[in-house]
Amino acid sequence: MDKAKEVAQEEAVRVKRLTQDAVNSRAYLYPLKGIFYFATHQSLWQPLWSQLAPTITTGIGVTTFMFALTYLPQAAAxxxxxxxxxxxxxxxxxxxxxxxxxxILARSFFIDAALLDTFDGTLVERNQTELVTAGRTVKPGGSGVSRLGKVIRTPFSRFTPKAIIRNLMYLPLNFIPIVGTAIYIILQGKRSGPAALARYFQLKGMTARQREEHVEKHRGAYTSFGVPAVLLEMVPFVGIFFAFTNTVGAALWAAEMEEKSN
Structure with a gap:
């Protein structure tokens, strides 16, 4: 009984620390900041437009397939x-x-490079050109994405086969009303928060261990970014649009961290 009480107290302290980290970081605001920044900076739109057609086609196909095969069984349950x-x-x-x-499909096959351009382009817009040159060439003149040159360091894909399987395994949680969806969003948010800043970690030259230590130290902040980002990307039909605005939000956060570190 004493052991259980001790574990409960430790967990309460951990949750309190994570919550304080989340609130103090204000990271949860960056997905919203990303929407407004993207909307007001036309130089960042090109990557989205370039992938719009295949993404919409995929969305229509997936939605049609899902309704045809899964609607009636799920409605019955x-x-x-x-x-x-x-x-x-x-x-x-x-x-x-x-x-x-x-x-998941779009990130795996279509838009990964476009999101990379969006992230780097946002950093350039925020005067973080020197940081971006650690991962690609940057051309003089112009603004945002138009200044981006050849990629020198390609980030590891966030959607490996293992990651895709994990994402698909989490989906059935949505079958449980309210509680299941909440668990799904938190689990995805915990993962997607650090993943959104993966390019920044790479540009900073962090090792895998340094990334893990940094993320663990700021777990609350990254989760608080990831949760609203996941919520936005779950919105039917416009989720892919929010994938781009979330990327902008992540880059804005990275730029602010970089400014504070200098």
């Missing part, structure tokens, strides 16, 4: 819990699942 509201709940669930799957 949800009827046990939600009763007559199962029809609407199942639609929302299928749309959310379709958005998540579309995001």
């Amino acid at each position: 949800l009827a046990i819990i939600n009763g007559p509201f199962a029809v609407v709940s199942a639609i929302a669930l299928v749309l959310s699942e379709s958005s998540a799957i579309t995001s």
Whole structure:
């Protein structure tokens, strides 16, 4: 009993520390800042436009497939819990699942390079050209993405086969009303927060151990960035747009960290 009490107290202290870190960092604001910054800086739009057609096509295909194969079984299962509201709940669930799957596929096959350009372009816009040159050439003149040259250091793919499988394994959590979705968002947020800053870690020349130590030290901040970012990307039909604005938000955060470190 004493051991259980001790573990509970330690967990309470850890949660308190993570919460304080999240609140003090204000990292949760950067996904929103990314939306406004992206909307007001046309020089960052080109990567999104270049991948819009294949992404929309993928989204339509995935959504059609999901409704055809999974809507009725999920509606039947949800009827046990939600009763007559199962029809609407199942639609929302299928749309959310379709958005998540579309995001996974798009990041794996279409938009990874476009997101890289968006991140680097935002750093250039924020006068972090010297930092960006650690990973690619930067041309004089112009602004944002138009100044980006050849990539010298390509970041490791965030969506390896293992990561894709993990993401798909998490999806069934959405089947559990409210609680399951909350767990899914937190788990994804915990992972996606550090992943969003992976390019920054690379440009800084951090080793794998340094990254792990840094992320663990600021776990609350990275999770607080990841949770709203995941929520935005789960919005049906426009989730991919938010993937780009989240990338902008991550770059804005990276630029601020860089400014504070200098």
